[in-house]
Amino acid sequence: MFDTSLRQFKDHVGTPLARRMSRVPPLAISLLALIVGVLASFAAFKNQYLWAFGLWILNRVLDGLDGLIARMHGRQSDFGGYVDILTDFIVYALLPIGLVAGSASSERYLALAIMLAAFYVNTASWMYLAAILEKRNTHNSDTQTTIIMPAGIIGGFETILAYGIFLLFPAYITILFSVFSALVCITIIQRLIWAKQNLT
DSSP states (O other): OOHHHHHHHHHHHHHHHHHTTTTSOHHHHHHHHHHHHHHHHHHHHTTOHHHHHHHHHHHHHHHHHHHHHHHHTTOOOHHHHHHHHHHHHHHHHHHHHHHHHTTOOHHHHHHHHHHHHHHHHHHHHHHHHHHHHHHTTOOOTTTOSSSOOOOOSSOHHHHHHHHHHHHHOGGGHHHHHHHHHHHHHHHHHHHHHHHHHHOO
């Protein structure tokens, strides 16, 4: 929901560091972010929640840095964007799995399954829309991302916030997963309405 408006602030803050990293391949940053995200998931599994939280934030910082380096030094590529989103979704899946597997119960596994199912449908909703918009040659220079998607109540920033809350309040993970799943479902409906209004 706030991704586009916050991207300029993020880029402004990250620009001094990105300038000094002209020789660092953006793909290497993406892969480092993946490693850090996997470590965050393992820390969550081991009930080391503060470590997991710190590693999650570092993962998100690195995820923002790879694209900024690519844009600043003229190294953007479709493959880089593809790897970036792929590694993001690996971490998005592993972190909640780690949280539940490290402190398992049937209720937690059910909430996890519902949330991952909501993610599954939501991913289809925006990725297919992105493909249609690309087919129609619809671009938005404000996003500065590889693909374009209509905004919803849950986007990248809201996911960062939600996962941080999961890690800081693991005792309430069942209700937190349930609330987040409901918000993701609202986002799916928002995009369906947008598609009905704009694609017909």
